[in-house]
Amino acid sequence: MTEKQQSEPAQMTLPTVTNVEIYSSLEREDLHSGKNSMNTSQKKSWLADFTQEHLPANRLRSNEDDMSNKFLSTSTSRRYKKRHSKQKIKVSRSIHAKLNHTQRKLAKDLITSQNQKYSTYIPLRRLWTSYIQDLMSVDMSKVTAPVFMTLAQKMMKADLHGCPLTVRRSKCPGYVGVEGIVIQETRNMFTLICQDDKVRCIPKANSVFTTVLQNVVFTIHGNQFLVRPGERAAKKFKAKSTIDL
Amino acid sequence: MKCTTAAENSNPVPVKPTNFYAEKTQSYVYLKTSLTIEDENSSELNGNQYKFLILQAMKETLGQVGAATPVDLLKVFGDGTCIIRVPSRSTEKIWAALTLYGSTPSGKRCAFRVIHASPFLLGLAFNSRNHRDATS
Amino acid sequence: MAATFTSAAFNLTTLVQTDDKISSAISGHYFNNALTVILPGTNSLPETVSECFADQLAYQLHGLPVYRLVEVPFIHAFVKNGLIYMLSANTQLDTHDCVAVTPDGWLILHLTKDTYHELGLEATKQTHQQKNSDTYVVKVNLLASYFKPGKKNYDSTLWCLKNRLDLVFDFHIAWEPKDDKVCSSSVSAYFLDKCAKVERRCLDRRTQVLTSLPCPKVQADDPEGTSGQSCHFQEVFEWIGAVACGVDMTVKDEDTSYTSSLCCPEPSQNCPRCCLFQVSGFITPGTILKVFKALRQYTTAHTDLPPASLTVHGFQDSPIFTNNCPHHLHICGDNLMTFVYLPSNQCWLYRAVAS
Numbered sequence: 009m010t011e012k013q014q015s016e017p018a019q020m021t022l023p024t025v026t027n028v029e030i031y032s033s034l035e036r037e038d039l040h041s042g043k044n045s046m047n048t049s050q051k052k053s054w055l056a057d058f059t060q061e062h063l064p065a066n067r068l069r070s071n072e073d074d075m076s077n078k079f080l081s082t083s084t085s086r087r088y089k090k091r092h093s094k095q096k097i098k099v100s101r102s103i104h105a106k107l108n109h110t111q112r113k114l115a116k117d118l119i120t121s122q123n124q125k126y127s128t129y130i131p132l133r134r135l136w137t138s139y140i141q142d143l144m145s146v147d148m149s150k151v152t153a154p155v156f157m158t159l160a161q162k163m164m165k166a167d168l169h170g171c172p173l174t175v176r177r178s179k180c181p182g183y184v185g186v187e188g189i190v191i192q193e194t195r196n197m198f199t200l201i202c203q204d205d206k207v208r209c210i211p212k213a214n215s216v217f218t219t220v221l222q223n224v225v226f227t228i229h230g231n232q233f234l235v236r237p238g239e240r241a242a243k244k245f246k247a248k249s250t251i252d253l
Numbered sequence: 254m255k256c257t258t259a260a261e262n263s264n265p266v267p268v269k270p271t272n273f274y275a276e277k278t279q280s281y282v283y284l285k286t287s288l289t290i291e292d293e294n295s296s297e298l299n300g301n302q303y304k305f306l307i308l309q310a311m312k313e314t315l316g317q318v319g320a321a322t323p324v325d326l327l328k329v330f331g332d333g334t335c336i337i338r339v340p341s342r343s344t345e346k347i348w349a350a351l352t353l354y355g356s357t358p359s360g361k362r363c364a365f366r367v368i369h370a371s372p373f374l375l376g377l378a379f380n381s382r383n384h385r386d387a388t389s
Numbered sequence: 390m391a392a393t394f395t396s397a398a399f400n401l402t403t404l405v406q407t408d409d410k411i412s413s414a415i416s417g418h419y420f421n422n423a424l425t426v427i428l429p430g431t432n433s434l435p436e437t438v439s440e441c442f443a444d445q446l447a448y449q450l451h452g453l454p455v456y457r458l459v460e461v462p463f464i465h466a467f468v469k470n471g472l473i474y475m476l477s478a479n480t481q482l483d484t485h486d487c488v489a490v491t492p493d494g495w496l497i498l499h500l501t502k503d504t505y506h507e508l509g510l511e512a513t514k515q516t517h518q519q520k521n522s523d524t525y526v527v528k529v530n531l532l533a534s535y536f537k538p539g540k541k542n543y544d545s546t547l548w549c550l551k552n553r554l555d556l557v558f559d560f561h562i563a564w565e566p567k568d569d570k571v572c573s574s575s576v577s578a579y580f581l582d583k584c585a586k587v588e589r590r591c592l593d594r595r596t597q598v599l600t601s602l603p604c605p606k607v608q609a610d611d612p613e614g615t616s617g618q619s620c621h622f623q624e625v626f627e628w629i630g631a632v633a634c635g636v637d638m639t640v641k642d643e644d645t646s647y648t649s650s651l652c653c654p655e656p657s658q659n660c661p662r663c664c665l666f667q668v669s670g671f672i673t674p675g676t677i678l679k680v681f682k683a684l685r686q687y688t689t690a691h692t693d694l695p696p697a698s699l700t701v702h703g704f705q706d707s708p709i710f711t712n713n714c715p716h717h718l719h720i721c722g723d724n725l726m727t728f729v730y731l732p733s734n735q736c737w738l739y740r741a742v743a744s
Contacts (some may be wrong), residue, residue, distance in 0.1 A: 073568065181512070274402075275401075300648040301680065305728075327651055338651065357702045375725055378423075378630065379669055380705070
C-alpha cells in the first residue's frame with residue numbers, strides 16, 4: 009500500500025475486512041487484561057514478572073552481572089548453537105503453523121461454505137469501486153491514452169478484494185467466461201464469488217482477467233501477477249513485450 | 254512397399270480378395286511456381302528459357318553439383334506459371350534456390366514464387382483456395 | 390518440411406466395382422472441391438454422367454454466426470432429416486479458424502490457439518502430434534441425446550459460441566434430404582434471414598478433347614507391373630495427374646528432353662480421342678456416387694478401351710478428410726481419391742493425402 013492510501017480511513021478498512029475475523033480467535037486474555045491502565049514503570053515490572061513466569065529457564069538471566077554472554081564461551085560449541093537456533097526456529101514455526109492453520113481453516117471455510125451469497129459481497133464491490141476511484145484520482149469517464157500507463161501502474165499496486173473480475177482467456181477452457189467478485193487473493197489464486205452464489209477458485213497462471221471501470225478495461229495477465237497481494241504493492245513489474253499463455 | 258491381403262468383399266458372386274498397396278514415400282514433389290521479371294512479360298517465356306532460368310537459380314545457390322539434380326519442367330502456362338517436378342529428397346534445396354534467385358543473367362530483377370507444392374501431380378490440377386479470388 | 394512430404398499417405402486398393410467399400414469411401418469423403426473424369430475413346434461426356442449434376446444444389450452463405458448451427462430448429466430440420474455438408478469458405482486451415490458440419494452430426498471447430506483460449510469450449514487432443522500443434526479441434530455432437538436446451542452442455546456451448554467471440558464465417562453448404570418430397574433448396578431459405586447473403590454456387594465445368602493421347606496399359610491383377618505387360622500403379626497415378634494438368638507426354642527426342650523427361654509410362658497404347666471433363670464447386674458425395682455408377686455403366690459397355698478414371702479432389706482446408714480423420718495443413722492439404730475402372734468389373738482406388 010502506498011502512503012496515500014494509508015492516510016485515508018475508508019481505504020484502510022478494506023484490507024482488514026477479512027483479517028478481523030482471522031485474528032479475533034487469537035486474542036489472548038493475558039495480553040489484554042488491564043494493560044492500558046498501567047503507567048510505564050508498572051508496565052516494566054509487569055513485563056519482567058511476565059517473562060519470569062513464562063520464559064523457559066535457560067533463557068533467563070540469573071544475574072544482572074553475569075558476563076557469560078559478553079564473551080565467547082569456549083564451552084558453547086557450534087553444535088550447541090546450531091541446535092539452539094534450530095529450536096528457536098521450531099518455536100517460531102509452530103506459531104506460524106498455528107496461525108496458518110487457523111487462517112487456512114478460515115480460508116477453507118470461505119471457499120467451501122455453502123451459504124456464501126453473492127449479495128453479501130455487493131457492498132464490498134461498492135467499497136472497492138469507490139476505493140479504486142479515489143486511488144486513480146482521475147475521472148475515469150474521460151481518460152485518454154497517455155494516462156493509461158499510470159493507471160495501470162496504480163492498478164498493479166491496488167488491493168483487488170471486492171473487484172469484479174472476468175476470466176477473459178485461459179489455457180483451460182472451463183475457466184473462460186467466469187465472472188465474479190474477488191473475495192480472496194493468494195499468490196496463485198483468485199477466489200471469486202459468482203452470481204449463482206458459487207465460490208470458484210481460479211488459478212492466476214495461464215489465465216487473463218479483465219475488469220471494467222466505467223469505460224476503461226483493465227487486463228490482468230495472470231502469469232505476470234503471481235505475487236502475494238501484500239508483496240505486490242512493493243513489487244517492481246517489468247514490461248513484457250510478448251504475452252502468451 | 255507392403256502388400257497385404259486384408260479383407261473379403263461382401264459380394265458373394267465374384268469372390269476376389271481386396272489387395273492393398275501402400276507407398277511410404279513419394280519419389281517426386283511437384284511445385285507450381287510463378288516467375289516475375291522486372292519490365293518484362295514473363296508469359297512470353299518458352300520452356301527452354303524457363304528451364305534455363307531454373308538451372309541458373311540452382312547453380313547460383315547450390316553450385317554445379319546441386320544443379321545436376323534432375324528437374325523436369327512439365328508445363329508452362331500462359332501466365333508465367335509452370336509446373337516443375339523435383340526429386341522429393343532435394344525439394345527443400347531447390348525451393349530455397351528458387352526463392353533466393355534475384356536477378357536474371359541479363360541483370361533484370363526477377364522472382365520465383367512457389368504457389369503450390371504437392372507430392373501428387375493430381376493435387377496441382379485444382380486449388381481449392383482459388384475460389385477466394387473468384388468470389389471476392 | 391521434409392517430414393511432411395515423406396509422410397504423405399498414398400495407397401492403392403483393388404476392389405470389385407460393386408463393392409460396398411466404394412460407396413462408403415465416396416460417402417465418407419464429405420467435402421469435395423472438384424472432379425476429374427478421364428474417359429478415353431470418346432469426344433464428349435456421356436449424357437448419363439452430365440445428368441448427375443442436374444439436381445446438385447450448393448450455396449454459399451455469407452457472414453453466418455456459428456451459434457446458428459447449434460440452434461434447435463437447424464438441428465431438427467436439417468441435421469436430423471438429411472445429410473448436411475457445411476464447410477467454412479475462404480478460411481485457411483493453417484492460419485485461420487475453420488468450421489465444418491458433417492452429415493453424421495458433428496460440428497467441428499478447427500481453432501487457432503488464440504481463439505481456443507478465448508472461446509471456452511473443450512477440445513479433444515488425442516495424438517502426440519495434436520498435443521504439440523498450436524491448433525485445437527473442438528468437436529460438438531449435434532445429434533447426441535444430451536445436446537438439447539436445458540442441459541448444461543448445450544447451454545454452455547450455445548453461450549460460448551454466441552457471447553464469447555463474434556465467430557462469423559462464410560460457408561459452403563449443401564443438403565441432401567432423407568425425404569424425397571423436400572427440396573434441398575430449403576436450406577437456403579432457412580438461412581436467408583440468418584446471414585448476410587445467400588448465393589447459389591454454380592458448378593464450373595470444363596470439357597476438353599485430347600487427341601492421340603498415349604495411355605499406359607494396366608492390368609488389374611498386376612498393379613506393380615512385374616510381368617512387364619503393364620505399368621506400375623504409381624506411374625499410372627502420375628499419368629492421370631499429367632493428363633489432368635494438361636502436361637504434354639509425347640516421347641521426347643534429344644531437343645525437347647532438355648525441359649522435361651516425363652513421358653508416358655511403358656508399355657503404352659495410343660488413344661486417338663480422349664475426353665477430359667473437369668468440374669469444380671461444392672460437390673456432395675451423393676452426386677459423386679451417381680457419377681461413379683454412370684461411369685461404371687459406360688465402361689462396362691466399352692471394355693476394349695484404355696481404362697477410364699474418376700478423381701475426387703477434396704478441399705485443402707477441410708478440417709477432416711475421409712471417415713472423420715483430422716486433417717492438417719502444413720505445406721499442402723491435398724486429399725484426393727482416384728478410381729480407375731478396369732475390365733472384368735474391377736476397380737482401383739487410390740487414396741492420397743498430404744499435409
